[in-house]
Amino acid sequence: MDRNQLMKWIKAPTKMAHKYSLNAVYFCTGCGVIEVPPTITSRWDAERFGVVPTATARQANLFLITGYVSVKTLRAIIRTYEQMPEPKYTVGFGSCTINGGMYWDSYNTINQLDKYIPIDGYIAGCMPRPEAIFVAVTHLWTLIDKDMADGYKRYRKNYAAYRANQEMILGEMEWPPIFQTEVATAITEREG
Amino acid sequence: MRILWFVLSPLMALAVGLFFLGLSRRFMARIQWRVGPPLYQPLIDILRQFTQKSVSHGPLFDLGVVLSLASSFIVVLFMPLGGTAPLSSSGGLLAVLYLMLLGPLGIALSGGEAANPNVSIGISRKLILAVGYEVPFLMIVLALMTYYGTISIGEIVAAQRESASAIASFPLVFSGIAYLLILPAMLGVRPFEVVGAAQEISSGPAAEYGGPYLALATIQHGLTMFIGISLFVNLLWGGASNPVVFFLKMLVVFAFGFWVNAAFPRLRVEQAVRYLWRWPTLIAFVGLILVATIGR
Ligand code: SF4
Numbered sequence: 001m002d003r004n005q006l007m008k009w010i011k012a013p014t015k016m017a018h019k020y021s022l023n024a025v026y027f028c029t030g031c032g033v034i035e036v037p038p039t040i041t042s043r044w045d046a047e048r049f050g051v052v053p054t055a056t057a058r059q060a061n062l063f064l065i066t067g068y069v070s071v072k073t074l075r076a077i078i079r080t081y082e083q084m085p086e087p088k089y090t091v092g093f094g095s096c097t098i099n100g101g102m103y104w105d106s107y108n109t110i111n112q113l114d115k116y117i118p119i120d121g122y123i124a125g126c127m128p129r130p131e132a133i134f135v136a137v138t139h140l141w142t143l144i145d146k147d148m149a150d151g152y153k154r155y156r157k158n159y160a161a162y163r164a165n166q167e168m169i170l171g172e173m174e175w176p177p178i179f180q181t182e183v184a185t186a187i188t189e190r191e192g
Numbered sequence: 193m194r195i196l197w198f199v200l201s202p203l204m205a206l207a208v209g210l211f212f213l214g215l216s217r218r219f220m221a222r223i224q225w226r227v228g229p230p231l232y233q234p235l236i237d238i239l240r241q242f243t244q245k246s247v248s249h250g251p252l253f254d255l256g257v258v259l260s261l262a263s264s265f266i267v268v269l270f271m272p273l274g275g276t277a278p279l280s281s282s283g284g285l286l287a288v289l290y291l292m293l294l295g296p297l298g299i300a301l302s303g304g305e306a307a308n309p310n311v312s313i314g315i316s317r318k319l320i321l322a323v324g325y326e327v328p329f330l331m332i333v334l335a336l337m338t339y340y341g342t343i344s345i346g347e348i349v350a351a352q353r354e355s356a357s358a359i360a361s362f363p364l365v366f367s368g369i370a371y372l373l374i375l376p377a378m379l380g381v382r383p384f385e386v387v388g389a390a391q392e393i394s395s396g397p398a399a400e401y402g403g404p405y406l407a408l409a410t411i412q413h414g415l416t417m418f419i420g421i422s423l424f425v426n427l428l429w430g431g432a433s434n435p436v437v438f439f440l441k442m443l444v445v446f447a448f449g450f451w452v453n454a455a456f457p458r459l460r461v462e463q464a465v466r467y468l469w470r471w472p473t474l475i476a477f478v479g480l481i482l483v484a485t486i487g488r
Pocket of ligand 1: 030031032066067068093094095096097101102125126127128
């Protein structure tokens with residue numbers, strides 16, 4: 001942890017600030033969320049690294065999706081993600097977000113979360129221990145340092161593809177595209 | 193000298209307010225047997241928030257935050273922070289009473305533009321709570337103004353320096369106790385954390401703030417704490433002759449407020465108002481009657 005190195009603060013203040021002030025919104029969908037309360041309270045105390053839970057998407061810059069994602073919650077996840085101010089980072093928690101995990105052939109869960117919103121990193125395991133969250137946070141620090149945690153840029157760039165994927169699962173979505181792109185052409189390209 | 197204080201006292205309020213925000217997080221962490229964030233964590237947060245992009249919900253949404261922040265800075269100008277107040281000759285306590293309401297009002301204006309139900313609930317709670325503590329607070333201020341025969345904060349501080357401080361003198365001790373009882377409500381900490389209840393109404397009025405708005409709202413929160421505590425030190429604890437002593441006195445009052453914060457759970461909003469209108473109001477009223485009949 002290089003939080004106390006003054007030179008780094010002078011060189012890249014915004015990057016350092018984004019690293020050490022990760023305000024997380026937890027999307028409590030799956031079983032994995034049971035590991036979050038010990039992480040943020042006295043036993044593991046995530047606040048000493050600047051990781052605190054926030055109540056609303058607007059105040060956050062870290063999005064933790066803890067477990068399997070049903071089609072219904074996918075809609076809420078997308079809305080939450082789009083409401084977060086940039087730069088924002090997402091972490092998928094548990095194997096369910098990677099490839100569906102033990103729910104991969106379920107009729108109402110999605111398998112790869114990365115198809116619908118960009119994910120900066122995953123925590124493998126079913127379910128991961130709180131220590132794994134801290135390992136993930138340190139990895140995220142490295143990614144931010146190297147400008148590799150750029151999920152939000154990928155989302156902006158490939159928005160048409162993401163939106164097309166979202167519409168394939170959710171059907172008609174009740175909010176317009178947030179970036180001006182040709183969603184329709186992307187869909188037709190894929191199908192035709 | 194006075195020109196210098198115009199620059200110095202808002203800067204001091206800003207620094208001390210942010211320090212209090214950091215200290216409160218550390219303080220709570222230590223009480224809960226945690227390590228807690230570093231003292232400068234609020235600075236990191238504010239830096240992060242200023243560099244994030246955020247949506248605006250309209251011109252009032254922007255202006256409301258600025259209004260509440262500006263009014264808090266102006267209130268600070270009326271405070272003698274261990275020296276002379278920059279605006280000591282213009283209105284004194286009456287102006288402070290009026291300007292202190294602009295803080296919650298600005299946030300209410302700005303939040304109302306966002307049309308988020310959590311924000312609306314938060315705002316109505318904030319105004320209800322403000323009405324709750326404003327009644328005893330008015331009685332306390334009236335008692336002080338009657339007792340010392342002045343509306344200037346600077347003169348009240350000077351009068352206390354000649355005799356004992358107000359909280360240690362006979363009829364005013366009631367006002368002092370009443371102020372201590374409403375202090376957690378003025379600081380917005382538990383048991384009166386009904387406004388920004390994160391688990392219940394997703395941080396209330398701040399629910400729609402992101403990026404720079406949140407940074408400004410955080411600074412405003414720090415200033416509110418600074419004003420609540422420094423009013424107590426000035427009006428009832430005799431002020432101070434230099435800023436260092438003033439800061440130390442504020443630290444003691446702050447520790448009291450956050451000890452209460454750590455020890456009590458949150459009240460519901462009607463319980464909070466019922467409490468505020470019972471004991472603190474009663475004690476402040478007794479104090480006011482005594483001051484009016486006995487006098488100096
Ligand atoms: S990865 Fe395992 S623990 Fe996590 S949501 Fe899936 S089944 Fe549950």
